[in-house]
Amino acid sequence: MSKKNSAPKAAAATATATTNTRTFLSGLDVVAFYELLDDHLDDLDSGFSRLHAQVYEAELKRLGQDSSNFARLLKSVDAYAGVGMAAKKAGFALGFDVCRQLLLGELDIEALKKDGAR
Numbered sequence: 001m002s003k004k005n006s007a008p009k010a011a012a013a014t015a016t017a018t019t020n021t022r023t024f025l026s027g028l029d030v031v032a033f034y035e036l037l038d039d040h041l042d043d044l045d046s047g048f049s050r051l052h053a054q055v056y057e058a059e060l061k062r063l064g065q066d067s068s069n070f071a072r073l074l075k076s077v078d079a080y081a082g083v084g085m086a087a088k089k090a091g092f093a094l095g096f097d098v099c100r101q102l103l104l105g106e107l108d109i110e111a112l113k114k115d116g117a118r
Helices: 003-027 030-040 047-063 067-074 082-106 109-116
Strands: none
Touching: 003 082, 030 082, 047 067, 067 082
């Protein structure tokens, strides 16, 4: 087989793979995906849980002592568990969707960099 004949087939295979990836990522239910991860990685030793805890603590430190004290106070309230889980799920969904848009080329990273430089 000559190289001339194999190039269109390779391009077609790449295009099909890209289409399949796009279809998969576009159709992925991010909340169901979060719940799947949370159900299977609910121990504190999972990378998923450790990353969440690290980001949460870093953000509280960045916001200052008042925020850390308020967060500790909230954790002592019985109803906080639902609020904390909702915030964790919302943060995951937002982060995942940004990554999905970047992967699919639907988000212009250069425009974001320019806007963020203000």
